[in-house]
Amino acid sequence: MTANAFEEDRQKAFEAGMNAHIAKPVDMRILFSTIAEILDEDTDLIQQTLYENKGGAKC
DSSP states (O other): OBSOOSHHHHHHHHHTTOSOOOBSSOBHHHHHHHHHHHHTOOSHHHHHHHHHTTTOOBO
8 A cells, every 4th residue: 555656656566576556545445355356355245345334435
């Protein structure tokens, strides 16, 4: 997670071995779906949680 959101910053993160890049301010929908994708988990529970919370939470 970083405040650096330019494409160059994303490329540097991946070149450094990161498997994802999430820029601030954090959109919880993007954060949870990225984590689920990385963990190769089913996203139904995450989607349900976001629906219940209206998906508007940001950090």
